[in-house]
Amino acid sequence: MGRRRLRRPDPADAARALPEAIAALSRTLPAAPSPETFRRAKFDHPEAAPALWRLLFRVLSPLPADGASASLALEAQARWVKSALRSQGYPRRALVQLPDDGSQGGRELLLALAWLLARGPLPERLLTQSHVRLGDEIPVCECEALASPGLSAPSVEAEGFVDIRHLQWLMGKLRLQWRNLMASQQEQCALLGKIHSYTRGCHSDRSLGHLSVTETELLRDPEGGRQLLRRLEMENARLEAALEWRHRELIFWQWMDTVLDACSPEASPVTFLPRIPEPGPGAVRLLARELQTLQEELREAAEARRAAWQAVVGGHGPEWRAARRALQTAVAQDLAALQRAWEQDEGRARPHGPRRLVRTDAKVPGGPGLWAAEATEALRAREACLEAALRQLQGQCRQELARLAGARPGLIWVPPPAR
Amino acid sequence: MLPAECSRRLVAELRDALDSCAERQRQLEQSLRVSRRLLRVWEPAETPAPEPTPGSEINKEGPSSACPPSPQDLKELELLTQALEKAVRVRKGLSKAGEGVKARSLKSGSASTATKASAPPSTSRCTGSRAPETKPPRGVHHPWVPAKDLPGRRLLLVGDGAHMGQGAGANKPEAGLRDQQIVPQAASQVPEAFTLKDKGALLRLPEAFRKAASRNASLWAQLSSMQTRDSVDAAAATAKTQFLQKMQTAAGLPSSMLSAAEVGRLQKACSMLRLRMREELTADPKDWTQEYRSLLTLEGLQALAGQCLHRLQELQELRSAVVEQPQGPWPEGPPRAALPCGGGADPAWSPQLLLYSSTQELQTLAALRLRVAMLDQQVHLEKVLMAELLPLLSEQEPLGRPWLALCRAAHCLLCEGGQRFLTVLQDEPADRLSPP
Numbered sequence: 145m146g147r148r149r150l151r152r153p154d155p156a157d158a159a160r161a162l163p164e165a166i167a168a169l170s171r172t173l174p175a176a177p178s179p180e181t182f183r184r185a186k187f188d189h190p191e192a193a194p195a196l197w198r199l200l201f202r203v204l205s206p207l208p209a210d211g212a213s214a215s216l217a218l219e220a221q222a223r224w225v226k227s228a229l230r231s232q233g234y235p236r237r238a239l240v241q242l243p244d245d246g247s248q249g250g251r252e253l254l255l256a257l258a259w260l261l262a263r264g265p266l267p268e269r270l271l272t273q274s275h276v277r278l279g280d281e282i283p284v285c286e287c288e289a290l291a292s293p294g295l296s297a298p299s300v301e302a303e304g305f306v307d308i309r310h311l312q313w314l315m316g317k318l319r320l321q322w323r324n325l326m327a328s329q330q331e332q333c334a335l336l337g338k339i340h341s342y343t344r345g346c347h348s349d350r351s352l353g354h355l356s357v358t359e360t361e362l363l364r365d366p367e368g369g370r371q372l373l374r375r376l377e378m379e380n381a382r383l384e385a386a387l388e389w390r391h392r393e394l395i396f397w398q399w400m401d402t403v404l405d406a407c408s409p410e411a412s413p414v415t416f417l418p419r420i421p422e423p424g425p426g427a428v429r430l431l432a433r434e435l436q437t438l439q440e441e442l443r444e445a446a447e448a449r450r451a452a453w454q455a456v457v458g459g460h461g462p463e464w465r466a467a468r469r470a471l472q473t474a475v476a477q478d479l480a481a482l483q484r485a486w487e488q489d490e491g492r493a494r495p496h497g498p499r500r501l502v503r504t505d506a507k508v509p510g511g512p513g514l515w516a517a518e519a520t521e522a523l524r525a526r527e528a529c530l531e532a533a534l535r536q537l538q539g540q541c542r543q544e545l546a547r548l549a550g551a552r553p554g555l556i557w558v559p560p561p562a563r
Numbered sequence: 564m565l566p567a568e569c570s571r572r573l574v575a576e577l578r579d580a581l582d583s584c585a586e587r588q589r590q591l592e593q594s595l596r597v598s599r600r601l602l603r604v605w606e607p608a609e610t611p612a613p614e615p616t617p618g619s620e621i622n623k624e625g626p627s628s629a630c631p632p633s634p635q636d637l638k639e640l641e642l643l644t645q646a647l648e649k650a651v652r653v654r655k656g657l658s659k660a661g662e663g664v665k666a667r668s669l670k671s672g673s674a675s676t677a678t679k680a681s682a683p684p685s686t687s688r689c690t691g692s693r694a695p696e697t698k699p700p701r702g703v704h705h706p707w708v709p710a711k712d713l714p715g716r717r718l719l720l721v722g723d724g725a726h727m728g729q730g731a732g733a734n735k736p737e738a739g740l741r742d743q744q745i746v747p748q749a750a751s752q753v754p755e756a757f758t759l760k761d762k763g764a765l766l767r768l769p770e771a772f773r774k775a776a777s778r779n780a781s782l783w784a785q786l787s788s789m790q791t792r793d794s795v796d797a798a799a800a801t802a803k804t805q806f807l808q809k810m811q812t813a814a815g816l817p818s819s820m821l822s823a824a825e826v827g828r829l830q831k832a833c834s835m836l837r838l839r840m841r842e843e844l845t846a847d848p849k850d851w852t853q854e855y856r857s858l859l860t861l862e863g864l865q866a867l868a869g870q871c872l873h874r875l876q877e878l879q880e881l882r883s884a885v886v887e888q889p890q891g892p893w894p895e896g897p898p899r900a901a902l903p904c905g906g907g908a909d910p911a912w913s914p915q916l917l918l919y920s921s922t923q924e925l926q927t928l929a930a931l932r933l934r935v936a937m938l939d940q941q942v943h944l945e946k947v948l949m950a951e952l953l954p955l956l957s958e959q960e961p962l963g964r965p966w967l968a969l970c971r972a973a974h975c976l977l978c979e980g981g982q983r984f985l986t987v988l989q990d991e992p993a994d995r996l997s998p999p
Contacts, residue, residue: 231827235811259810262853264801268786271800278776282917306570309973314577315944315981321584322937328591333929335598337922342763348773351916355766357598363766376775380918383782388899390789397802404809428826428879430950434833435872442840442865443917449858455853467852475859482839484869486831499917501925504741506918513916516924523931534989537945541953541977548956549987550971560983 165392171385172267172272175202185250186403192250193273200256203270229256238407251407258400264327267386276375277499280336281354282414284519340503352502498562569951576947580940604756780914825878832871836864941980948977 166179177195182271185192201221216224229239239256242249254431260266273532334359343355355363400458549555565573768776843861916998919925952973960964967987975984 146762153644175860190777211958236813242626255810258806258955262807265790268790271786276779284917305564305567306574306644307564308969308976310978311565311577312972312981314574314581315976318577318581318584322582322587325584325588325591326933328588328595329929329933330926331925332591332595332598334922335602336594337925339598339601339759339763342759345764346766346768348768355763355768357594357601358767359768360601360717360763362772363595363768364601369769369772373775376772378780380775380778380782383779383786384836387782387785387789390786394688394799394802397799397806400806401802403811404806404813407813426831428875430946431826431833432829432839432875432879433950434946435829435868435875438833438837438840439865439872441685442861442868445840445844445860446861446865447863449854453855457730458742464851468855469857471852472859475863477855477868478860479863482835483832486828486835497915502918502921504918505920513918516917517727517927519917520931522926522929523928523935526935527931527938528845529838530935530942532841532845532943533837534938536946537942538978539948540982541945541949541974544953545956545970545974545978553935555967556988558986558988562986 161392161395165389165396168385168388168392169396170388172271172382173203174382175199182254185254188249188251188404190247190250193248194218194246194251196250196253196257197225197246200225200229200260203257203260203266206273216538219244222246225256228315234259239378251403254403255400255407258403262397267389271379271382271386274379274504276372276379277498278358279352279502280340280358281498281500282369284522285515309513336501339505340501344503352500354503356500565955573948573951580944602757602759719992783914825874829871829875830866832867836868836871840864884905945977952977 164180166182168183170176170179176199177192181192181195185196197218198221201224204225222242226240226242234256236252236255237258239249239252242252339357339360340354343360344353346355347353349358357429358372362372502513546557549557840861843857846857847854848857888891919928956966956970956973959969967989971985971987975981
């Protein structure tokens with residue numbers, strides 16, 4: 145185990161505590177400016193602003209920093225940061241009013257960073273994003289794949305009018321791509337299986353047993369292995385800094401209080417509105433329609449069941465009255481938990497996240513682990529849900545189209561042969 | 564033809580779907596390349612094999628070998644040479660009898676001495692005091708990779724002028740053996756390439772790497788325990804909450820600006836409610852308690868859906884009351900879809916494992932995962948298409964062929980997943996029969 149620094153800031157160290165806290169923060173955040181920049185930001189020094197814009201951009205963008213996003217001009221980054229903060233509910237208007245060229249606003253940006261830090265475990269989340277993966281991983285659920293927004297340059301479609309056949313063609317292309325993807329995936333699994341079984345017994349960690357592709361690759365290619373080692377060591381340094389930050393952060397919050405006080409109080413609501421985009425009206429309409437449909441379906445289902453229930457309720461004895469109350473409480477708690485899951489920022493319905501693949505013949509798990517069979521079961525259930533949803537939507541469309549066509553006399557619809 | 568706005572949105576959605584599929588394919592192909600390469604014969608690494616000359620070899624060792632090899636080193640190198648000669652002899656003898664486990668252990672026996680001896684010179688330090696540290700109690704080593712030390716892979720044989728060209732030949736046994744100066748007789752007759760299949764079990768991870776990896780795991784564990792202990796560290800938590808409140812009260816933004824976050828939450832709510840509904844509807848109640856519970860749940864879900872809808876309608880009113888200036892093309896902000904799971908990257912607290920026992924099992928799991936992803940995408944596309952095409956069809960006057968064609972195409976897209984078409988027959992009234 146490494147040396148743990150449990151030194152808490154005591155009065156004698158007071159003068160050193162804040163710089164060390166800020167230094168720890170600077171070491172743990174990716175692409176963070178120097179501690180000096182943070183201090184300059186409090187006094188709104190102009191040179192602090194660009195560095196903090198870049199930091200906020202890096203911190204807020206969900207994709208790992210790559211060439212494409214890093215090369216965005218400061219202005220574009222600044223605009224994006226404003227938009228992202230707004231959609232997270234950032235309260236201060238002054239940030240939104242800062243000039244887009246990124247030249248001003250060090251203090252406001254510092255406040256924004258502090259706001260993000262206060263809301264959740266930001267350094268830990270960032271470390272997870274850039275975590276060096278040593279194993280062969282497979283996500284058990286799909287949320288990470290879905291949550292990739294288009295940070296790419298907005299591709300304004302030059303074509304205005306589009307023939308519907310183009311859409312059909314795109315759908316066909318999509319189908320083909322999925323088929324290819326599935327085939328590739330099967331091959332990859334076969335190869336993984338082989339590599340895992342060939343390297344059985346090699347790993348120093350008994351619970352793993354065999355090497356992963358990454359680990360085998362580093363043995364084959366020492367240069368790549370050196371790079372991996374460097375990345376691992378850099379992550380270790382950031383992890384240590386994060387631990388130190390957690391120990392020292394109290395003094396930082398006391399300091400941020402003074403920063404906030406140094407700002408002039410916000411004036412009454414503005415008369416003009418800044419040019420920040422909201423989620424498109426299309427998305428809201430779609431959501432409203434979905435919610436309506438959902439409510440309708442629920443109403444139908446619930447009414448049917450209620451009617452069925454009323455028909456037989458007389459047949460139950462008095463003991464069911466007590467049971468009824470218990471059930472009502474249980475259901476209420478259940479639903480409250482469900483509601484909490486979407487109201488809070490970090491709700492989690494079931495454990496997810498990528499898991500390291502381990503090939504084993506053991507019948508009982510040596511340590512904590514999910515069996516593939518269980519994961520498969522869960523996925524099958526989800527598959528069934530989705531298939532049902534798709535069929536239901538398609539059925540709705542069929543009805544609607546039939547209705548529209550029915551309005552026109554003299555048409556005969558010949559559906560395609562059943563599968 | 565579809566109107567411009569509608570076209571743009573639909574094409575954008577489909578292109579998004581295609582892009583995400585293409586991205587998966589790209590990542591998968593990268594993994595495939597790596598895996599295929601690992602299962603083939605391992606080629607020598609790109610570092611060029613040094614020419615076997617004494618002077619240049621010393622120089623190429625790098626700045627770390629500024630000191631001349633000590634007598635200790637020479638002695639150990641001598642041992643190494645002997646061990647390798649023995650290894651070649653043994654192998655020659657055994658390769659006639661065929662390989663077996665015995666061969667491996669014999670090789671490993673000689674190999675471990677070889678690697679033990681090779682460790683000192685191959686580190687960047689010249690002292691022999693490193694030797695005990697690098698003599699691990701492990702039995703089997705990969706013979707030709709000094710597996711503990713990544714940076715130093717070169718072996719030096721100085722003094723008698725003979726040495727091994729190590730670098731490039733590290734992973735290939737025959738490279739070392741072929742060196743005429745050490746084992747003049749046997750080397751060229753033992754062509755053996757390294758394949759994972761045959762010798763995979765001999766591999767060992769380097770020491771530096773193992774240390775770093777275990778430090779990594781321990782740091783993550785510490786960080787995770789700090790996180791759960793956060794409630795104990797009340798002072799910092801209180802300070803944070805107070806700071807947030809202060810920020811909020813000092814704010815002056817009208818509430819409509821904050822609606823974006825709420826819309827996201829409502830999207831999440833919709834997904835979760837729907838998922839829950841499906842679960843309830845597909846479940847099979849065994850007795851009346853379960854039936855009643857199911858009924859209560861459905862009614863509760865209905866109430867929640869109503870609440871969400873109401874809130875959304877409130878937000879819509881607020882937004883429409885706010886006049887916005889038109890914006891140009893803009894990079895999209897945060898993610899569009901609401902996710903049934905928590906969304907966002909949850910910190911990787913403890914290492915989570917997925918255990919499988921056969922390739923078949925793994926393939927089934929992976930295929931199912933992709934299928935779920937595909938279905939998810941299809942459901943989303945279906946909703947988008949419905950939202951765009953159905954209003955179009957109902958608004959347009961059914962003016963003959965164009966509308967019919969559109970209707971037929973829409974049916975194909977919406978009801979058959981773009982795969983099959985229906986046939987539309989127009990039944991002309993008899994008195995209006997006219998040849999085309």
